[in-house]
Amino acid sequence: MTDLREITFGTIDLDALAGTAGRVAVFVDGERKLGRAARRVNRLTRGAVARAVEGETWEKKAVGDVVSLAFPTGMAAESVDIVRADRRMTVEAARKAGAALARLAGASAITVLNEASARMAQVALGIALRSYAFTDHKSDKGKLPAPARMLTNKPEELEAAAAPLLAAASGVLFTRDLVNEPANVLTTTEFAARLEALRDIGLEVEVLEEDRLAELGMGALLCVGQGSVSPSKVVVMRWKGAAGAPLALIGKGVVFDTGGISLKPASGMEDMTMDMGGAGTVAGVMKAIALRKAPAHVVGMVGLVENMPSGSAVRPGDVVTSMKGDTVEVVNTDAEGRLVLCDVLWYAQQTEKPAAMVDLATLTGACVVALGHENAAVFSNDDGFAGAFLKAAETEGEGAWRMPMGKGYDDLLKSPVADMKNIGGRPGGAVTAAQFLRRFVSDDVPWVHLDIAGVAHLKAGNDLAPKGATGWGVLALDRLIRDRFETPEDAA
The missing domain is CATH 3.40.630.10 (Zn peptidases)
Structure with a gap:
């Protein structure tokens, strides 16, 4: 039987970002304003985040879509995933974003950074739902997905909000x-x-x-x-x-x-x-x-x-x-x-x-x-x-x-x-x-x-x-x- 991808909750540690493995996700709104975590990732990658959100490709992205930077310079991560967001992000868009992160990650670890916890619980639900794979009868079952970490300024509030959603996902x-x-x-x-x-x-x-x-x-x-x-x-x-x-x-x-x-x-x-x-x-x-x-x-x-x-x-x-x-x-x-x-x-x-x-x-x-x-x-x-x-x-x-x-x-x-x-x-x-x-x-x-x-x-x-x-x-x-x-x- 399929278990949920393990999802944990914690506080953002900017100093640990350079050495974070797997995939790292940050949120940027339509006005291209970078929060603290996105700014630190941008600095580590020598401005790659800012450049990615300046072009026409970003303009065409809908809320909840993702732009990926593979093997970013200055970080141990295999990818930086930039999520298009806004202050009124819908439940549907937040779930879509989480699902997109899970689909891109495959079995890799996911670290999601967002100072505000609003809609982050729905992102976690999207990750949980799209991480599913039915491999019970395959000889090569593939790797079990590595954990996803949801990091924010108020992790206890986020964990409480996500708990009933993850029960539903189960x-x-x-x-x-x-x-x-x-x-x-x-x-x-x-x-x-x-x-x-x-x-x-x-x-x-x-x-x-x-x-x-x-x-x-x-x-x-x-x-x-x-x-x-x-x-x-x-x-x-x-x-x-x-x-x-x-x-x-x-x-x-x-x-x-x-x-x-x-x-x-x-x-x-x-x-x-x-x-x-x-x-x-x-x-x-x-x-x-x-x-x-x-x-x-x-x-x-x-x-x-x-x-x-x-x-x-x-x-x-x-x-x-x-x-x-x-x-x-x-x-x-x-x-x-x-x-x-x-x-x-x-x-x-x-x-x-x-x-x-x-x-x-x-x-x-x-x-x-x-x-x-x-x-x-x-x-x-x-x-x-x-x-x-x-x-x-x-x-x-x-x-x-x-x-x-x-x-x-x-x-x-x-x-x-x-x-x-x-x-x-x-x-x-x-x-x-x-x-x-x-x-x-x-x-x-x-x-x-x-x-x-x-x-x-x-x-x-x-x-x-x-x-x-x-x-x-x-x-x-x-x-x-x-x-x-x-x-x-x-x-x-």
Whole structure:
């Protein structure tokens, strides 16, 4: 499993700069004003910093961009990295700057110098997120990244500000590891074991095995995994940092999805190792809030299954009974995620009496067609709750877009032999999937459904992540919990 790059905090020592190894980063604003650290580095390099920020190249740089001076004269560093900054540097720009420093550094040590600590915590988050590499199954795993030192005039304040952000980063990296793992490694049993290990950081973890799921009547969930030798499971993670009804997070954990009898095309099927992305995100959020000891009551539940074709697999045309008691005609066995989620959603309401629920799933290709890879699709039965999530996602720079729901879409799920079908046809496929789930949510429970099929795993990297799993949603949900579900420290 991937650990965060070690990040330490300390006071700037100008006299030690000449002998500092690795990469040294300084900040210069758009007016080319050099702070104390930048002036000392400029003096050591015989004016190289000042020359670098005088040309047209610097003028064209956006806030958060970096100009590098390789092997500077007068210093032991392999590079001086000059970060374009300003006094109102945004969170996005600060994270971008940190990520750029991490990408340039590779495994080298990073020393970041900035007298003011404003936004330095966000720079640290950017470094932590972009230092990630999934090398577990490579013969040459490369070097572990050397530590990053964040040096400022008030290191204690900076360390305190960075701590919850780095806890969230640890959750993001946990999610990325889970989503990147191949299915022969991350079986349902191994997935459950990794979640059970979260007891070490204070989470309560309960694993419901197939016999218990059958007793509960989870026929929809169980039918998905009946063609696989991997046992289906539901894992419940509880963080009781406050009293009251919890926020429930529900994740789809299909560790591999062939489509079952409704077999997917061979091309691209290898990517279906990421079909447990919703469960991975829930696990990452639970790790993050436990690490930062959030004053909130949150329950995470994930349904872990494998959707495989075999002589025992569920067939198109079969009718199954959900835990709620509604019957479902399985028209397409590749629309399996909603069958997993519907039973876990109902179980969460019956056992936890949640104040609100969020479910996440790499649910539909239709979502990718509609929104591409820039935004997750957001569906909800509650405008206020949907707005709160969208605000949290915007704050954390994670793209999300609200989609419509309505009776017309719901009518597409009518079945001649059961209470409903599990698909409503190609038109509006992401919407009819949400309408299916809506039937398993009580009217008095605020609910958000996130279809993350387009954002959980990318073919190319972005500012904060290399190609592969992104960990999308961990930061947004952690922010939602902070803003809406945490109990103030001075509350009774």
